[in-house]
Amino acid sequence: MSMSSILTVYLGSSLFVVSLVWFLFGKIQFPPLHLRKNSQLDKLLMCWWAFTGLTHMVLEGYFVFSPSFSKTTLLVISLKSVRKEYSKGDSRYAGRDSAVIAVEGITAVIEGPASLLAVYAIAKGKSYSYVLQLAVSLGQLYGCLVYFITAFLEGDNFATNAFYYYSYYIGANGWWVLIPLLISYRSWIKICETSDNVDTKTQKKKKKSLECSSLFVVLIFG
Amino acid sequence: MSMSSILTVYLGSSLFVVSLVWFLFGKIQFPPLHLRKNSQLDKLLMCWWAFTGLTHMVLEGYFVFSPSFSKTTLLVISLKSVRKEYSKGDSRYAGRDSAVIAVEGITAVIEGPASLLAVYAIAKGKSYSYVLQLAVSLGQLYGCLVYFITAFLEGDNFATNAFYYYSYYIGANGWWVLIPLLISYRSWIKICETSDNVDTKTQKKKKKSLECSSLFVVLIFG
Numbered sequence: 001m002s003m004s005s006i007l008t009v010y011l012g013s014s015l016f017v018v019s020l021v022w023f024l025f026g027k028i029q030f031p032p033l034h035l036r037k038n039s040q041l042d043k044l045l046m047c048w049w050a051f052t053g054l055t056h057m058v059l060e061g062y063f064v065f066s067p068s069f070s071k072t073t074l075l076v077i078s079l080k081s082v083r084k085e086y087s088k089g090d091s092r093y094a095g096r097d098s099a100v101i102a103v104e105g106i107t108a109v110i111e112g113p114a115s116l117l118a119v120y121a122i123a124k125g126k127s128y129s130y131v132l133q134l135a136v137s138l139g140q141l142y143g144c145l146v147y148f149i150t151a152f153l154e155g156d157n158f159a160t161n162a163f164y165y166y167s168y169y170i171g172a173n174g175w176w177v178l179i180p181l182l183i184s185y186r187s188w189i190k191i192c193e194t195s196d197n198v199d200t201k202t203q204k205k206k207k208k209s210l211e212c213s214s215l216f217v218v219l220i221f222g
Numbered sequence: 223m224s225m226s227s228i229l230t231v232y233l234g235s236s237l238f239v240v241s242l243v244w245f246l247f248g249k250i251q252f253p254p255l256h257l258r259k260n261s262q263l264d265k266l267l268m269c270w271w272a273f274t275g276l277t278h279m280v281l282e283g284y285f286v287f288s289p290s291f292s293k294t295t296l297l298v299i300s301l302k303s304v305r306k307e308y309s310k311g312d313s314r315y316a317g318r319d320s321a322v323i324a325v326e327g328i329t330a331v332i333e334g335p336a337s338l339l340a341v342y343a344i345a346k347g348k349s350y351s352y353v354l355q356l357a358v359s360l361g362q363l364y365g366c367l368v369y370f371i372t373a374f375l376e377g378d379n380f381a382t383n384a385f386y387y388y389s390y391y392i393g394a395n396g397w398w399v400l401i402p403l404l405i406s407y408r409s410w411i412k413i414c415e416t417s418d419n420v421d422t423k424t425q426k427k428k429k430k431s432l433e434c435s436s437l438f439v440v441l442i443f444g
Contacts (some may be wrong), residue, residue: 053323070384099321102371106364114441127417129358131410138357142328142364149324187355195349195416212350219336219357 006085009078010059017054018047021119045133046119048179052140053115059083061108063093064101080193088160089168090151099150103143130194134187137180141220142178181220188216228307231300232281240269243341267355268341270401272364273339283330285315286323310382311390312373321372325365331406333361352416355411359402363442366399405443410438 062079086093110130114136121129151158151169159165192212244265284301309316336358343351373380374393379385414434 060365084365098372098375099324099368101375105371106367109440117437117441126412126433128437130417131353131413132437134353135356135360135410138360139364141363145328146321146324146368149327150320153320153323177287188350188357191353191413192349192418195352195413209346215339215350215354219332221340 001083006078006081010082014051014055017050021047022051041121045183046122048183049115049118049122049133049136052176052179053119055110056107056112056115060104061112064105064108086168086172089158089164089172091158091160097150099146102125103146106139107143110200111136111143114139120185129185130190134184134191137187140180141178141184144180147173184220185216186214189213225307225320228300228303232304234276236273239272243269243272264344267405268344270405271337271340271344271355271358274401275334275341278329278334278337279338282326283334286327286330306392308390311380311386311394313380315372315383321368321373325368328361329365336361343349352409352412356406356413359406359409361396362402363406366395366402369395406442407435407438411435 028145059079061080062076063083066080066083083093090100092100114132118129118133118136120126126132159169189212196212254421281301281304284298288302288305305315312322314322336354340351340355340358342348343354348354381391411434418434
């Protein structure tokens with residue numbers, strides 16, 4: 001399969017899932033999304049969690065457990081092509097590097113299903129919605145850190161050329177740094193706010209909220 | 223340095239720090255610990271965070287950044303001996319394996335200072351206390367997962383003999399699986415409870431609390 005057909009299939013099926021979540025989940029949630037503040041943001045977040053959860057489980061799950069796929073179906077051939085294509089950006093995927101398999105394994109087995117659960121949690125307005133989103137996002141960030149640091153320590157020389165380095169290795173993974181960073185920041189703030197509402201008086205709230213958000217920034221950026 | 227003197231220095235200095243936290247922090251916290259529920263548990267948690275934070279920053283920080291220590295002081299000699307001793311349980315520490323350095327680097331630079339901050343957060347009853355403890359504990363668990371999975375994938379054959387395998391590799395690291403698991407479970411529940419208090423009526427609380435705790439167990443244990 002060529003690069004363009006692989007990207008078309010991946011982006012096309014992702015777009016299909018995202019549209020499905022966007023249009024379908026407007027009807028079955030509780031409390032109804034249109035009665036909440038930030039209903040559009042909640043819908044966007046559900047789309048992200050559906051997309052990232054399926055990517056973790058299907059693409060990354062295949063990479064980790066591929067030796068046990070013996071049947072050659074169209075899906076397996078497609079997944080093999082995706083892996084081969086991505087290896088141009090990071091040859092450790094072809095060489096089955098143990099750090100990469102460990103990170104991808106954790107991502108596929110724990111974070112994949114947990115991401116899909118986040119879609120449900122947001123739709124139903126569950127009490128664990130923010131803490132679940134925070135936990136999964138921090139896991140994604142930790143995974144990216146291990147992924148980038150191990151490559152850096154081993155010479156950062158795993159791409160076929162600069163195009164694949166910047167488009168696949170940096171470009172594709174960059175989204176899994178940026179978006180989890182934004183989501184974990186928001187979830188962290190929301191959890192702190194809830195705790196403030198319960199514990200303390202309202203006049204202290206603004207000061208506490210500022211303290212809480214600056215703490216997150218310091219923790220993540222050093 | 224012999225094994226017994228290394229262990230004596232490590233455990234002795236840890237005991238010193240833990241005692242300091244236990245006896246000193248009784249006086250400077252707000253709201254006062256003796257006025258809280260679970261005050262003894264909070265004190266125990268502060269001791270754990272002080273101990274684990276210093277271990278991350280001193281022992282693991284030295285391992286990651288050791289090439290830049292040029293001066294030979296008594297502390298550096300001791301730390302070198304600890305690393306040499308621990309390498310008997312996992313020879314990847316002597317070989318500077320990149321996955322181990324990546325995990326130890328994240329632990330030393332982010333989780334070490336964050337653990338010490340948790341001591342302060344518990345003492346002062348900060349609103350971010352539980353979310354911080356959850357984030358650091360999940361980070362420790364993720365680190366242990368990567369640490370054990372990479373060793374397993376590479377043959378699980380890095381110990382000098384069975385004694386060092388079980389006492390250092392399994393025994394010492396086991397505490398950093400068990401305790402973060404307990405703390406993240408407790409923090410998760412506390413965050414969900416707070417969210418329940420704000421969002422819903424009391425009669426739904428018990429059901430929600432059960433749902434929330436069983437979700438955590440399913441997420442972690444598969």
